[in-house]
Amino acid sequence: xxxxxxxxxxxxxxxxxxxxxxALLGCFLGTVMGALPGLGPSNxxxxxIPLAFTLGLGATPSLILLTSVYYGxxxxxxxxxxxxNIPGDEPAMMTCLDGYPMAQKxxxxxxxxxxxxxxxxxxxxxTWGLIFLAPQLVKIALLFGPAEYFALFALAFATLGGVSSxxxxxxAFAAALGLGLAMIGVDTQTGVPRFTFGEVHLYDGLDFLVAxxxxxxxxxxxxxxxxxxxxxxxxxxxxxIGRLTPPLSMVKKxxxxxxxxxxxxxxxxxxxxxxxxLGSFISYSMEKKLVDKDGTFGKGDPRGVxxxxxxxxxxxxxxLVPMLALGVPGSGTTxxxxxxxxxxxxxxxxxxxxQNPDVVWGLIAALFIANFMLLAMNIPMVGLFTRILMVPxxxxxxxxxMVSFVxxxxxxxxxxxxxxxxxxxxxxxxxxxxxxxxxPIILGTLLGNxxxxxxxxxxxxxxxxxxxxxxxxxxxxxxxxxxxxxxLPVLVGKVIRSKMRRDEExxxxx
Amino acid sequence: xxxxxxGVIGLLLSVFYIWAALIIEESFLxxxxxxxxxxxxxxxxLGLASAVIALRPDPEPVWPSLARLAEILAAxxxxxxxxxxxxxLGFVFATMLAATYLSWRLGSTILGSVLTGVGTxxxxxxxxxxxxxxxxxRGPFGF
Numbered sequence: 001x002x003x004x005x006x007x008x009x010x011x012x013x014x015x016x017x018x019x020x021x022x023a024l025l026g027c028f029l030g031t032v033m034g035a036l037p038g039l040g041p042s043n044x045x046x047x048x049i050p051l052a053f054t055l056g057l058g059a060t061p062s063l064i065l066l067t068s069v070y071y072g073x074x075x076x077x078x079x080x081x082x083x084x085n086i087p088g089d090e091p092a093m094m095t096c097l098d099g100y101p102m103a104q105k106x107x108x109x110x111x112x113x114x115x116x117x118x119x120x121x122x123x124x125x126x127t128w129g130l131i132f133l134a135p136q137l138v139k140i141a142l143l144f145g146p147a148e149y150f151a152l153f154a155l156a157f158a159t160l161g162g163v164s165s166x167x168x169x170x171x172a173f174a175a176a177l178g179l180g181l182a183m184i185g186v187d188t189q190t191g192v193p194r195f196t197f198g199e200v201h202l203y204d205g206l207d208f209l210v211a212x213x214x215x216x217x218x219x220x221x222x223x224x225x226x227x228x229x230x231x232x233x234x235x236x237x238x239x240x241i242g243r244l245t246p247p248l249s250m251v252k253k254x255x256x257x258x259x260x261x262x263x264x265x266x267x268x269x270x271x272x273x274x275x276x277x278l279g280s281f282i283s284y285s286m287e288k289k290l291v292d293k294d295g296t297f298g299k300g301d302p303r304g305v306x307x308x309x310x311x312x313x314x315x316x317x318x319x320l321v322p323m324l325a326l327g328v329p330g331s332g333t334t335x336x337x338x339x340x341x342x343x344x345x346x347x348x349x350x351x352x353x354x355q356n357p358d359v360v361w362g363l364i365a366a367l368f369i370a371n372f373m374l375l376a377m378n379i380p381m382v383g384l385f386t387r388i389l390m391v392p393x394x395x396x397x398x399x400x401x402m403v404s405f406v407x408x409x410x411x412x413x414x415x416x417x418x419x420x421x422x423x424x425x426x427x428x429x430x431x432x433x434x435x436x437x438x439x440p441i442i443l444g445t446l447l448g449n450x451x452x453x454x455x456x457x458x459x460x461x462x463x464x465x466x467x468x469x470x471x472x473x474x475x476x477x478x479x480x481x482x483x484x485x486x487x488l489p490v491l492v493g494k495v496i497r498s499k500m501r502r503d504e505e506x507x508x509x510x
Numbered sequence: 511x512x513x514x515x516x517g518v519i520g521l522l523l524s525v526f527y528i529w530a531a532l533i534i535e536e537s538f539l540x541x542x543x544x545x546x547x548x549x550x551x552x553x554x555x556l557g558l559a560s561a562v563i564a565l566r567p568d569p570e571p572v573w574p575s576l577a578r579l580a581e582i583l584a585a586x587x588x589x590x591x592x593x594x595x596x597x598x599l600g601f602v603f604a605t606m607l608a609a610t611y612l613s614w615r616l617g618s619t620i621l622g623s624v625l626t627g628v629g630t631x632x633x634x635x636x637x638x639x640x641x642x643x644x645x646x647x648r649g650p651f652g653f
Contacts, residue, residue, distance in 0.1 A: 172555060176556035180549065189540075194545055197530075218589075221612070225578075225612075226578050394622070394623075395626050398608075402609050405589075422590060433573065451548075455548060456541055459543050460542045460543065
């Protein structure tokens with residue numbers, strides 16, 4: 001019952017006017033960003049970090065704002081999937097399969113409502129899962145020494161590409177690039193400058209916020225410039241929303257689906273390298289196998305909307321478990337949230353739960369509050385969000401670019417950082433064209449210094465013996481998982497990817 | 511072909527990185543590992559990954575036409591100009607110009623893009639500076 005009393009303390013922290021307003025703002029902005037094609041959860045959180053930072057918010061309020069954005073974006077992604085058949089973000093891809101056919105049958109409102117409920121169920125239970133699982137993981141993590149941490153970081157990088165990764169060499173390239181960038185600046189242990197080439201601005205190292213905003217937000221602007229989506233497809237299509245309340249029978253029919261998908265999605269979120277996209281994918285395919293007896297999946301079956309939405313929202317909650325308990329994020333957005341923690345001078349990991357319990361439990365309580373807000377916002381107010389979808393990129397993208405500039409300038413007041421950010425934007429565009437994942441780069445710049453210092457500490461403790469890195473059963477286990485996690489996608493990745501594609505194509509051809 | 515070029519560039523980068531790591535001046539006070547080892551390990555991973563990319567390339571990505579590339583280049587130049595002119599012109603003017611340009615290139619009409627530019631710039635100024643108190647670049651007119 002320790003947990004419950006901590007949770008009660010958390011609610012006491014989270015329920016202040018300021019925090020509730022921040023959660024409300026975060027939910028709203030998050031839903032908008034999730035709904036707009038081209039702005040996913042990582043982008044959304046990345047753009048808003050500088051804002052939370054320059055507002056001088058404390059640790060808990062900033063986290064409340066940004067995790068509300070995160071949860072909100074997971075809710076919002078479904079809106080454009082259902083109405084426009086364009087996923088608002090990657091995890092919402094599977095929602096297109098049954099959501100859009102439902103909208104075409106004039107059941108858009110019902111699809112939005114049932115997916116809203118499914119999202120709620122998914123993230124509600126996932127938050128409970130987070131509460132009970134994270135402290136257990138902390139107990140394990142307390143056994144970790146520097147060598148185990150080094151292995152854990154290696155594991156995070158090895159599995160980040162994920163089961164659906166297309167080319168592991170490119171994931172490895174991205175991780176090494178990120179780690180390499182993190183090395184720039186004065187070495188924390190000996191005080192010698194590294195890779196600065198005499199440039200004084202680089203002595204402090206590259207600010208990872210600059211890298212994140214450049215890689216995610218600015219490269220998105222370049223992608224739009226390349227294709228010149230001048231006029232959104234949104235404006236040309238008129239969708240009839242229909243009734244916004246699902247009939248009770250539909251909710252009843254979907255309930256077992258939601259619960260099963262929540263469980264699967266949560267698991268996918270906790271496991272390194274899986275994440276929300278895979279969570280929604282396996283939830284959908286399992287439901288299709290289990291309950292699709294009449295072959296209605298893909299033709300507008302409400303259960304086909306509920307499954308991926310419960311799955312991806314549960315995965316979003318699950319992904320917070322390793323991030324908070326180990327300090328090692330398993331997905332792009334949690335990597336961005338880790339950046340928030342680091343810039344607030346909070347080191348996530350096992351000690352977070354004992355040293356900053358107010359931050360952890362305040363955050364968890366805020367997740368519950370945000371969840372109820374999102375349910376309230378997403379069912380009656382969904383009409384408002386559908387109207388925001390009509391904002392064309394030619395208005396939206398300049399705004400995104402300018403807000404990115406303002407945020408970074410607000411933190412440092414330096415035009416040098418702005419130029420570095422543009423450089424990252426261009427790099428992000430080129431790497432995206434070449435199909436190189438950006439998330440390992442971010443994770444590398446975030447974790448590079450911690451990874452190096454753990455390695456050096458481990459070896460120094462053992463008098464310069466490098467074998468100490470693979471000395472304990474625990475670290476050997478971690479290395480083994482890392483190796484399997486890296487090699488497995490090479491073997492099975494092709495199968496899963498082609499299946500994902502086939503599912504999508506078969507729905508589009510209907 | 512793109513992946514082969516990319517892989518070769520990656521290899522060159524890793525060689526350069528190893529060279530840059532080797533010229534790090536070590537301080538007389540150092541731990542058992544020193545500041546060079548980890549960067550060199552990373553560079554090796556980078557080099558290996560690049561070699562694999564070069565030897566087993568993915569299918570060719572769809573590169574934009576020359577005109578589109580020029581478009582992106584122009585946007586990059588505009589953004590650099592924006593970054594440099596920000597302290598000279600002040601936030602409101604610089605942002606207005608940059609946002610107008612971007613909106614125009616994304617397909618707005620002249621009037622539409624001017625409206626977008628003014629709206630973006632004034633909107634951000636009001637919300638971020640006047641309401642939230644963020645300090646933005648001051649120009650000759652104080653805004």
